[in-house]
Amino acid sequence: MGRVIAVANQKGGVGKTTSAVNLSACLAAAEKETLLVDLDPQANSTSGLGISHLQENMHIYYSLLALKPIGEIVLPTKLKFLKLVPSARDLIGAEVELIEVKGREYLLKSALSPVRHLFEFILIDCPPSLGLLTVNALVASDSVLIPLQCEYYALEGISSLLDTYQRVKQAFNQELEIEGVLLTMYDERTNLSKQVADEIRRYFKEKVFNTVIPRSVRLGEAPGFGKPIILYDLSSKGAQAYLNLAKEVIENEKKS
Amino acid sequence: MGRVIAVANQKGGVGKTTSAVNLSACLAAAEKETLLVDLDPQANSTSGLGISHLQENMHIYYSLLALKPIGEIVLPTKLKFLKLVPSARDLIGAEVELIEVKGREYLLKSALSPVRHLFEFILIDCPPSLGLLTVNALVASDSVLIPLQCEYYALEGISSLLDTYQRVKQAFNQELEIEGVLLTMYDERTNLSKQVADEIRRYFKEKVFNTVIPRSVRLGEAPGFGKPIILYDLSSKGAQAYLNLAKEVIENEKKS
Numbered sequence: 001m002g003r004v005i006a007v008a009n010q011k012g013g014v015g016k017t018t019s020a021v022n023l024s025a026c027l028a029a030a031e032k033e034t035l036l037v038d039l040d041p042q043a044n045s046t047s048g049l050g051i052s053h054l055q056e057n058m059h060i061y062y063s064l065l066a067l068k069p070i071g072e073i074v075l076p077t078k079l080k081f082l083k084l085v086p087s088a089r090d091l092i093g094a095e096v097e098l099i100e101v102k103g104r105e106y107l108l109k110s111a112l113s114p115v116r117h118l119f120e121f122i123l124i125d126c127p128p129s130l131g132l133l134t135v136n137a138l139v140a141s142d143s144v145l146i147p148l149q150c151e152y153y154a155l156e157g158i159s160s161l162l163d164t165y166q167r168v169k170q171a172f173n174q175e176l177e178i179e180g181v182l183l184t185m186y187d188e189r190t191n192l193s194k195q196v197a198d199e200i201r202r203y204f205k206e207k208v209f210n211t212v213i214p215r216s217v218r219l220g221e222a223p224g225f226g227k228p229i230i231l232y233d234l235s236s237k238g239a240q241a242y243l244n245l246a247k248e249v250i251e252n253e254k255k256s
Numbered sequence: 257m258g259r260v261i262a263v264a265n266q267k268g269g270v271g272k273t274t275s276a277v278n279l280s281a282c283l284a285a286a287e288k289e290t291l292l293v294d295l296d297p298q299a300n301s302t303s304g305l306g307i308s309h310l311q312e313n314m315h316i317y318y319s320l321l322a323l324k325p326i327g328e329i330v331l332p333t334k335l336k337f338l339k340l341v342p343s344a345r346d347l348i349g350a351e352v353e354l355i356e357v358k359g360r361e362y363l364l365k366s367a368l369s370p371v372r373h374l375f376e377f378i379l380i381d382c383p384p385s386l387g388l389l390t391v392n393a394l395v396a397s398d399s400v401l402i403p404l405q406c407e408y409y410a411l412e413g414i415s416s417l418l419d420t421y422q423r424v425k426q427a428f429n430q431e432l433e434i435e436g437v438l439l440t441m442y443d444e445r446t447n448l449s450k451q452v453a454d455e456i457r458r459y460f461k462e463k464v465f466n467t468v469i470p471r472s473v474r475l476g477e478a479p480g481f482g483k484p485i486i487l488y489d490l491s492s493k494g495a496q497a498y499l500n501l502a503k504e505v506i507e508n509e510k511k512s
């Protein structure tokens with residue numbers, strides 16, 4: 001049974017999609033069967049992997065409503081061991097529409113259960129909110145990976161995120177753990193990055209990944225070509241960082 | 257009657273809060289009576305202006321539910337002509353709780369109507385979503401200011417944002433216009449910024465502000481001190497840019 005990891009943080013623009021796309025690509029490069037689930041109506045993970053046109057109704061919204069089995073909407077990507085469950089704008093209404101549905105917190109968990117055994121890692125890219133979509137991701141997951149930008153506002157959101165994590169753990173998913181806190185967009189030239197990183201390490205201690213993702217324009221360029229960083233520029237700092245992160249995640253999986 | 261401007265974009269981390277805080281501070285520095293409304297449960301505009309502890313129930317959530325008049329929760333700031341309507345984490349539940357309330361799209365508009373005449377500019381900082389809070393902001397506003405990061409993923413979200421803008425304009429607020437599109441975190445050393453900026457200008461033409469906000473670490477440091485950039489480092493590129501933006505907004509207001 002593979003490990004399901006939600007990539008979540010309600011603070012916007014902290015590197016959730018960049019981490020979900022590139023970590024899943026690096027796990028696939030290590031020949032781990034990997035599935036990336038795009039649970040954000042912005043569908044950035046979907047375009048970040050080069051998928052631009054979807055067939056009508058062939059995306060996650062229809063699987064959440066159990067209208068289409070996930071096995072039918074899974075797409076191949078440019079990497080042999082990486083598959084994608086795409087998202088689309090229709091998902092925008094889901095946060096409100098799913099409120100009335102029975103067992104609304106478990107919709108993703110039930111949609112994923114028929115395919116879980118096919119993958120060693122399943123990553124879920126979450127939208128910037130603590131609404132029903134993110135709650136569904138946390139209920140369906142074994143652990144949550146928290147990207148944290150080394151900026152002041154990013155620190156402020158931590159306690160809300162941990163409240164939601166605790167609430168979901170107690171009410172819906174006792175097994176849920178923290179996979180790790182990932183420092184992103186770290187700029188070694190600024191004091192701001194150093195100060196915020198120190199504070200995050202004081203707060204989360206050994207839960208902070210050893211790998212730190214540096215600010216690197218190549219990471220920002222890659223989505224424009226629909227490629228993860230290892231296919232766009234393998235020699236870049238960003239690619240090396242996400243390859244190291246994948247090693248850490250694989251090591252952690254072996255230990256658990 | 258003052259001008260009400262929503263600062264909105266569902267893409268996360270594009271500079272909504274940074275623009276709302278610093279534009280409102282610069283308008284206040286030009287001695288325009290200005291009100292900043294924090295409509296984001298993350299309450300980043302609130303802390304960005306140095307407000308850390310709120311009295312019990314003295315924030316926007318209670319005004320949306322018409323339990324407390326906005327006049328009672330407005331707070332002074334370090335700038336004489338700038339006032340703040342603070343936010344708090346309680347607002348997280350609002351997107352769902354307000355669905356059942358009659359006239360749910362007009363809650364902010366009605367809450368603001370008793371104080372509109374007191375201010376020349378009212379800015380509303382929106383959360384990274386197109387849910388009921390952002391819809392409330394658009395219904396209450398004369399115009400929307402759209403911060404756009406010069407990054408690839410930021411381009412992708414434009415059409416959803418314009419769809420919501422059109423929908424709100426037709427259904428709830430015919431007067432709603434686009435105040436302008438603001439290019440943020442522009443890094444002149446990278447092709448990525450130039451390419452994305454060119455594409456945004458092709459798409460939005462004269463709606464793009466002449467002022468471009470450069471990437472500047474001082475803008476990221478200022479919130480840690482609870483100060484807008486003009487009080488933290490007036491000589492910085494970021495401060496000069498937001499002062500120029502305030503001039504443009506004041507000019508536009510005179511013309512309309």
Ligand SMILES: Nc1ncnc2c1ncn2[C@@H]1O[C@H](COP(=O)(O)OP(=O)(O)OP(=O)(O)O)[C@@H](O)[C@H]1O
Pocket residue numbers: 011012013014015016017018019040044126127128184185186213214215216217219220221223238266267268269384407408409410
């Ligand atoms: N390490 C990095 N170096 C440089 N740019 C980065 C890095 N990580 C992410 N970016 C860029 O920063 C922007 C924000 O990242 P991303 O979209 O991954 O964040 P997010 O948390 O998924 O945002 P949202 O909250 O909207 O879902 C994107 O344009 C991305 O390309």
Ligand SMILES: Nc1ncnc2c1ncn2[C@@H]1O[C@H](COP(=O)(O)OP(=O)(O)OP(=O)(O)O)[C@@H](O)[C@H]1O
Pocket residue numbers: 010011012013128151152153154267268269270271272273274275296300382383384440441442469470471472473475476477479494
């Ligand atoms: N021009 C700039 N130069 C450098 N850093 C910036 C700039 N503008 C914003 N930032 C920083 O980038 C981060 C994102 O900006 P901000 O929080 O204002 O975006 P937002 O759109 O309000 O995010 P959210 O979607 O979470 O509400 C913050 O840490 C902020 O300090």
Ligand SMILES: [Mg+2]
Pocket residue numbers: 016017018040044126127
């Ligand atoms: Mg994202």
Ligand SMILES: [Mg+2]
Pocket residue numbers: 272273274296300382383
């Ligand atoms: Mg914000």
